[in-house]
Amino acid sequence: MIRYVPAGLFALAAAVVSAGAAGEVVEPETGIPFSDTLFVEEAGESHVLRLTGTAVREATVFKLDVYAVGSYVGAGEALGDDPAAAIVAAEAPKRIVMEFVRDVEADRVTGAYREGIEKNFGDDTGAFAADLETLLAFFGDDVASGDRLVLTYLPGTGIFARHGERVSDPLNNPALARAVWTIWFGDDPVSKDMRERMAGPGS
Numbered sequence: 001m002i003r004y005v006p007a008g009l010f011a012l013a014a015a016v017v018s019a020g021a022a023g024e025v026v027e028p029e030t031g032i033p034f035s036d037t038l039f040v041e042e043a044g045e046s047h048v049l050r051l052t053g054t055a056v057r058e059a060t061v062f063k064l065d066v067y068a069v070g071s072y073v074g075a076g077e078a079l080g081d082d083p084a085a086a087i088v089a090a091e092a093p094k095r096i097v098m099e100f101v102r103d104v105e106a107d108r109v110t111g112a113y114r115e116g117i118e119k120n121f122g123d124d125t126g127a128f129a130a131d132l133e134t135l136l137a138f139f140g141d142d143v144a145s146g147d148r149l150v151l152t153y154l155p156g157t158g159i160f161a162r163h164g165e166r167v168s169d170p171l172n173n174p175a176l177a178r179a180v181w182t183i184w185f186g187d188d189p190v191s192k193d194m195r196e197r198m199a200g201p202g203s
Helices: 083-089 106-121 129-137 174-185 192-199
Strands: 015-018 024-027 032-035 037-042 045-059 064-074 094-100 148-154 158-163
Touching (some): 024 045, 083 174, 106 174, 158 174, 174 192
Antiparallel strands (some): 037 045
């Protein structure tokens, strides 16, 4: 069952999330704020997620801003000397929050996700190919400026997405979650600058 918290951030699948009294970190290029802490209650268990970093996605040779993004992982998760790789591999609550600053067609969103995963996996997608198609099918609506797309992974529940009031069914496939996170944190990410900023110090 999904419960929504009007003043909170992104209740997804069997989760309740709110920003509470946490502070904010402002992505400097877009001015978009992200809570530095998220509180998640799922299946009777509570999780605290911390912001690892923020960045902005730019597109075209004109470097037009597309979305601001924040990365979150479980507050107690040790990321070590290679935070980006640790975030990909983490079997812990984690989240990507994207706030768009321009309109984007749905096929461009799904195309970008697919391309980001293919850059890191090539044809070696057998462990998650079917579930990836199910997840991408959720993104059937165009994205408007001001919309937030959220991807969340909770161990034991799976990966699921939210766009506005629409919430996808969870896909309990850790391999899919790792693949999705390589879009931003893999060896060949969408942007190395974004990977460094989102992974935080030491990346």
